[in-house]
Amino acid sequence: MSTPRTPPPLAGGAQGADALEPLLDIALGALRTGATARGGPLPAGGPQAVAAHLHAAAHPVLPDHGTGPETALRTLIHALTQGAADPAEPLCAAHLHCPPLAVATAADLAASALNPSMDSWDQAPAATALEALVTHALAAEVHDNGDALITTGGTEANQLALLLAREAPTTRGPVRLLAGANAHHSLTRAAWLLGLPEPVTVPAPAGTLDPAALDDALTELGGPPGTFLVAATAGTTDAGLIDPLDDIADLCAAHGARLHVDAAYGGGLLFSDTRKAQLHGIERADTVALDLHKLGWQPAAAGLIAVRDPHDLDALNHRADYLNADDDTDAGLPDLLGRSLRTTRRPDVLKIAVTLKALGRTGLGHLVDQVCDQAQQFADLIDAHPAFELYDTPTISTVLFRPTDATDHHIAHVRRRLLTEGTAVLGRADLDGRRWLKATLLNPHTRPADLTALLKLVHEAEEAEETEPEKAETAHTKGTTPR
Amino acid sequence: MSTPRTPPPLAGGAQGADALEPLLDIALGALRTGATARGGPLPAGGPQAVAAHLHAAAHPVLPDHGTGPETALRTLIHALTQGAADPAEPLCAAHLHCPPLAVATAADLAASALNPSMDSWDQAPAATALEALVTHALAAEVHDNGDALITTGGTEANQLALLLAREAPTTRGPVRLLAGANAHHSLTRAAWLLGLPEPVTVPAPAGTLDPAALDDALTELGGPPGTFLVAATAGTTDAGLIDPLDDIADLCAAHGARLHVDAAYGGGLLFSDTRKAQLHGIERADTVALDLHKLGWQPAAAGLIAVRDPHDLDALNHRADYLNADDDTDAGLPDLLGRSLRTTRRPDVLKIAVTLKALGRTGLGHLVDQVCDQAQQFADLIDAHPAFELYDTPTISTVLFRPTDATDHHIAHVRRRLLTEGTAVLGRADLDGRRWLKATLLNPHTRPADLTALLKLVHEAEEAEETEPEKAETAHTKGTTPR
Numbered sequence: 032m033s034t035p036r037t038p039p040p041l042a043g044g045a046q047g048a049d050a051l052e053p054l055l056d057i058a059l060g061a062l063r064t065g066a067t068a069r070g071g072p073l074p075a076g077g078p079q080a081v082a083a084h085l086h087a088a089a090h091p092v093l094p095d096h097g098t099g100p101e102t103a104l105r106t107l108i109h110a111l112t113q114g115a116a117d118p119a120e121p122l123c124a125a126h127l128h129c130p131p132l133a134v135a136t137a138a139d140l141a142a143s144a145l146n147p148s149m150d151s152w153d154q155a156p157a158a159t160a161l162e163a164l165v166t167h168a169l170a171a172e173v174h175d176n177g178d179a180l181i182t183t184g185g186t187e188a189n190q191l192a193l194l195l196a197r198e199a200p201t202t203r204g205p206v207r208l209l210a211g212a213n214a215h216h217s218l219t220r221a222a223w224l225l226g227l228p229e230p231v232t233v234p235a236p237a238g239t240l241d242p243a244a245l246d247d248a249l250t251e252l253g254g255p256p257g258t259f260l261v262a263a264t265a266g267t268t269d270a271g272l273i274d275p276l277d278d279i280a281d282l283c284a285a286h287g288a289r290l291h292v293d294a295a296y297g298g299g300l301l302f303s304d305t306r307k308a309q310l311h312g313i314e315r316a317d318t319v320a321l322d323l324h325k326l327g328w329q330p331a332a333a334g335l336i337a338v339r340d341p342h343d344l345d346a347l348n349h350r351a352d353y354l355n356a357d358d359d360t361d362a363g364l365p366d367l368l369g370r371s372l373r374t375t376r377r378p379d380v381l382k383i384a385v386t387l388k389a390l391g392r393t394g395l396g397h398l399v400d401q402v403c404d405q406a407q408q409f410a411d412l413i414d415a416h417p418a419f420e421l422y423d424t425p426t427i428s429t430v431l432f433r434p435t436d437a438t439d440h441h442i443a444h445v446r447r448r449l450l451t452e453g454t455a456v457l458g459r460a461d462l463d464g465r466r467w468l469k470a471t472l473l474n475p476h477t478r479p480a481d482l483t484a485l486l487k488l489v490h491e492a493e494e495a496e497e498t499e500p501e502k503a504e505t506a507h508t509k510g511t512t513p514r
Numbered sequence: 515m516s517t518p519r520t521p522p523p524l525a526g527g528a529q530g531a532d533a534l535e536p537l538l539d540i541a542l543g544a545l546r547t548g549a550t551a552r553g554g555p556l557p558a559g560g561p562q563a564v565a566a567h568l569h570a571a572a573h574p575v576l577p578d579h580g581t582g583p584e585t586a587l588r589t590l591i592h593a594l595t596q597g598a599a600d601p602a603e604p605l606c607a608a609h610l611h612c613p614p615l616a617v618a619t620a621a622d623l624a625a626s627a628l629n630p631s632m633d634s635w636d637q638a639p640a641a642t643a644l645e646a647l648v649t650h651a652l653a654a655e656v657h658d659n660g661d662a663l664i665t666t667g668g669t670e671a672n673q674l675a676l677l678l679a680r681e682a683p684t685t686r687g688p689v690r691l692l693a694g695a696n697a698h699h700s701l702t703r704a705a706w707l708l709g710l711p712e713p714v715t716v717p718a719p720a721g722t723l724d725p726a727a728l729d730d731a732l733t734e735l736g737g738p739p740g741t742f743l744v745a746a747t748a749g750t751t752d753a754g755l756i757d758p759l760d761d762i763a764d765l766c767a768a769h770g771a772r773l774h775v776d777a778a779y780g781g782g783l784l785f786s787d788t789r790k791a792q793l794h795g796i797e798r799a800d801t802v803a804l805d806l807h808k809l810g811w812q813p814a815a816a817g818l819i820a821v822r823d824p825h826d827l828d829a830l831n832h833r834a835d836y837l838n839a840d841d842d843t844d845a846g847l848p849d850l851l852g853r854s855l856r857t858t859r860r861p862d863v864l865k866i867a868v869t870l871k872a873l874g875r876t877g878l879g880h881l882v883d884q885v886c887d888q889a890q891q892f893a894d895l896i897d898a899h900p901a902f903e904l905y906d907t908p909t910i911s912t913v914l915f916r917p918t919d920a921t922d923h924h925i926a927h928v929r930r931r932l933l934t935e936g937t938a939v940l941g942r943a944d945l946d947g948r949r950w951l952k953a954t955l956l957n958p959h960t961r962p963a964d965l966t967a968l969l970k971l972v973h974e975a976e977e978a979e980e981t982e983p984e985k986a987e988t989a990h991t992k993g994t995t996p997r
Contacts, residue, residue: 037960038880038884042602044600051620055538055620060531062628070607074639077846085640093648097872097874099872107621108868111630112640116637117523117527129629131626134587136537138587139622141541142813143614143619143865146613147599149610153599154599154609154935156556156557160568183666183856216832220832223877224677299929322858331631334858363562366721373666375668376666377814386586388581389580389586390580391580398904422553443841457836458836
């Protein structure tokens with residue numbers, strides 16, 4: 032044996048909580064000091080300044096001899112927090128990047144501490160049972176008698192949708208994807224990954240997939256039934272729009288095409304009594320991508336794919352004797368490998384389950400309603416402001432707007448100016464042949480005053496940009512990952 | 515606006531830590547009570563009893579009206595802990611399922627609280643810089659001037675290795691995988707996923723890939739250079755064996771084949787001064803799968819793929835204007851989409867960075883040495899015991915053994931008996947035409963007395979199984995995921 036030395040404490044076992052307690056105090060302390068040091072939605076200075084600051088705190092990240100847990104935790108969490116774009120700050124509103132609920136985050140700690148792995152029952156006995164309960168409950172929000180798998184997000188759910196289409200018994204030959212020009216980039220990337228034919232892009236001139244264009248495309252391609260997978264979107268990344276799901280489902284039925292709905296964003300509307308009607312037709316999809324790290328307020332990752340016919344999942348059946356030997360399965364040990372393409376798998380189900388149970392459908396639906404209402408309120412502010420143009424009434428919680436008469440370049444510069452100032456995080460979208468600023472409202476704590484302040488900041492940045500345009504030298508630093 | 519109602523608190527922002535503090539107290543309390551209620555490495559009773567108990571605590575998991583955060587956290591974490599197979603318990607030693615360090619787990623909390631998403635700089639400014647530092651440092655443990663990406667585990671790293679081979683400029687036609695019969699199941703699954711030709715299985719009669727058989731296979735297949743990807747293993751799942759990496763690298767060079775080394779298990783030896791020589795030759799691989807949720811004591815997920823030539827990663831370059839528009843990249847915003855096939859991506863780098871900095875290479879290497887030494891000690895115990903047969907001297911920290919003269923069925927029953935009793939979690943492996951019990955030692959806190967106790971338990975279970983064999987009725991319940 033090597034020289035005896037006490038190893039650092041573990042998070043699990045009978046003493047795990049006692050070992051965690053003082054370390055969590057340090058982590059919470061560093062979250063506090065880091066947020067104070069940041070003092071806004073993101074750090075000022077832009078990528079080079081942030082990287083330099085992080086480097087000063089973290090280097091060397093793999094020393095020969097360690098600093099001990101306290102210093103490492105305090106230093107790195109403080110630096111990460113000081114340099115975060117924190118979605119809990121109301122002016123951090125660019126992306127489908129939600130601020131997680133404290134209850135979900137606290138639950139996620141237990142997932143890390145116990146470290147169940149969802150690839151065999153004997154690594155995750157109760158977590159296996161909990162995942163079965165939760166996926167069943169969430170599947171029932173979409174389909175009668177369906178099933179659902181947990182994924183790392185909408186991207187993996189979209190990949191699985193293509194894979195299940197490729198492998199479906201009803202599929203004839205290589206399945207071809209038809210997706211709107213408004214669809215998420217992960218769909219075409221998944222087709223490439225899976226070795227499928229080049230996808231067909233269906234026009235979406237008004238930001239939603241045009242059923243007439245889809246009908247034309249399916250007619251023109253003219254394959255036999257079971258050749259095509261149509262992907263519709265419920266909540267586009269750019270504008271939060273919802274494709275006409277019922278019309279698209281009718282066309283899929285008429286042409287014998289499979290239907291996938293990417294509802295990674297819009298799926299959250301299912302929890303709202305007043306808004307779930309916006310998703311009418313979703314239940315006709317063969318597969319649906321959902322994502323509770325968007326309108327579900329979970330820390331990443333919390334994705335799902337819902338399938339109408341549970342037998343579709345048979346395509347994922349997979350044996351590895353060390354994990355699911357036939358005689359173990361026959362003896363009653365649940366067989367988990369067919370529930371994911373991953374092997375080791377974190378129990379993301381725990382934080383989801385705790386959140387669902389804590390808030391209930393009504394509580395979650397209320398949060399959805401709040402951010403959708405905020406978006407309407409922000410749209411009203413923009414519409415009333417002489418210096419800004421509104422793209423359209425928001426469908427979910429995304430608001431597109433632009434300074435009146437600004438060029439596309441100017442708008443990109445305004446966005447980057449806000450980032451470099453550290454004052455606001457906004458997104459961008461090119462639609463209708465023009466560039467727009469994008470606010471994705473996902474923070475239920477955002478107040479009307481925050482929305483007013485956000486618009487004021489954009490206005491000021493816009494005027495500053497006119498006076499003193501973005502410096503040319505930033506364009507010299509090619510944007511590869513910093514080292 | 516809907517009726518005003520205060521939404522539940524967030525984990526981030528200036529008030530996040532204050533909101534988390536009382537909820538973390540509840541979570542820690544439930545981890546304590548759950549561990550006490552379990553009182554061993556896993557719950558007794560088998561899958562049906564565990565599922566029934568979990569159901570009683572968790573149902574309904576999506577009520578109309580929620581229970582509030584305290585009740586949900588307390589109830590579900592207690593139930594999950596009581597029903598866990600906890601790798602921090604020394605007698606939970608079946609799989610490559612490590613007990614996470616408290617320091618890594620505490621760090622992971624901050625990842626959940628801040629929720630940076632690694633798909634664009636403006637969702638993760640400091641996390642982007644930290645990931646660059648850490649992947650650079652870990653890449654340097656394998657290759658000079660290489661690069662590394664963070665993955666969800668060895669499975670995704672193996673998938674990426676196949677994808678990079680498929681897309682490499684030097685690859686001619688569809689790349690064919692040659693993997694040992696001892697290789698991880700995820701390699702053939704990845705070939706299926708990516709639409710590659712049926713892999714070739716190379717014999718591994720002694721548990722490691724046979725170089726002569728590989729030479730024969732490459733000669734017989736006789737494709738041009740750039741047609742084949744050879745996958746070797748450093749740390750097999752069944753026995754923890756390491757393929758002869760240098761010999762295999764020589765053959766790959768001679769035949770113009772690409773080389774991938776799946777070092778998800780064995781990669782941890784790189785941290786040990788005395789053991790890293792066991793991986794000699796790994797630096798010649800084009801790609802290497804690593805996994806710090808095995809010999810790195812991280813909560814899942816903490817995988818990596820190291821690549822010798824960073825240009826291989828160009829195959830992952832991908833544009834989505836809302837995340838990495840060309841003009842944003844030109845203006846210096848790091849472009850992250852090419853660092854993963856996922857879009858939203860949890861910063862698993864934080865817990866890794868904190869652990870590396872806290873322990874240093876020496877501290878991690880010492881943990882590796884400790885579990886390898888334990889394995890040798892357990893092997894010695896078995897070898898000295900008249901009722902047991904040892905498979906071989908352990909290479910890493912896996913020990914295979916069997917009751918002398920037992921049948922394969924008997925050994926499977928003994929394993930399940932221990933699971934049902936809730937007394938020990940052991941794995942199984944079929945090698946040399948016989949079935950073996952498997953202990954994978956990954957807990958640095960395991961003491962010699964634990965190893966003695968484990969062997970005694972197996973001996974007792976083995977004798978009980980002879981007296982009263984596994985009941986037939988368990989075989990009636992088909993092992994699908996419980997509902």
